[in-house]
Amino acid sequence: MLKNLERYQLILGSQSPRRQELLKGLNIPFEVKVIDVEETYPQGLVGVDISMYLAEKKADVYQPFMNENTLLITADTIVWHEGQIFGKPTDKTDAIRMLNALSGKTHQVITGVCISTLSKRKIFSVISEVRFAKLNTYEIEYYVDNYKPYDKAGAYGVQEWIGFVAVENIEGSYFNIMGLPIQRLYNELKHWKE
């Protein structure tokens, strides 16, 4: 499909099944390689800078395993709400706290992406605005108990029940909220050259 990528072996450095599914949708062959990275960042970073810092930090750990034909994609998605980052909830109480905070308000989902080869890196981020309906206690507990969103930033998956009943409005990219801004990524890959 994209002739300029023919010399590369594409690697997706992410264990997220949502990211794998989205990248698959582009019909470009790729492999998944997972290396764990501690998702810590310097104090003082905010919003988009956190997501881009973490996307690049993830790329760093793949460096020793890359050769001159490797094209690596790494990404990090955060929920940003009223000046605070909402990461993966630590337990049920934490998940309920996050969903209560998001209920009836608009938050940002930000994905930072790093496309890298041994000689070039392109880092960018995409912001989507998500407006949640007001949720009641029963709805929040029903979701947390049945869907256990402990691997999800902000304690929710937009493609799950909560996304169906809570998401009143999106401004931006839906796929970005799932974890990968696929249209922007396609565009970057289409124009990739070294």
Next chain:
Amino acid sequence: MLKNLERYQLILGSQSPRRQELLKGLNIPFEVKVIDVEETYPQGLVGVDISMYLAEKKADVYQPFMNENTLLITADTIVWHEGQIFGKPTDKTDAIRMLNALSGKTHQVITGVCISTLSKRKIFSVISEVRFAKLNTYEIEYYVDNYKPYDKAGAYGVQEWIGFVAVENIEGSYFNIMGLPIQRLYNELKHWKE
């Protein structure tokens, strides 16, 4: 889940697999019943009025098969662009014409929904704005040849390859673009009473 619906048997009057998948996501039991309706409407109708007219017209044909416990959901999705309706493309040339017209511009996807029982009807419509990137001839032909979007209004499915590479921005509901404004529908069902 929704106690106020316990007395009803929910029927989805649509053969669209996307609508069936979306309604399933609400975790409310329902059955699918398909009755064909000619999708014609009075001249002079525009935009939202067409989608609501057709949603209600679809409901009409189910009337003889309903009883006092039936709660019927019918819907119609149209693509509305520069004062014109984009329905299902008649052939390859027509599909290419539509995608060329949508390329690089913003259009509206409108779904009209009719919730009905024998004694009450609620009809509403939801608009999503979709901005397409500029597509080239190769991309448009690749999509039409490989995905054959002849059953889709506007000649595209947002959840397919073209949605991944073309949709730059959404304002509104993503699921509405797929064919059912599921958050609004949930909200209407949650507050349903006769």
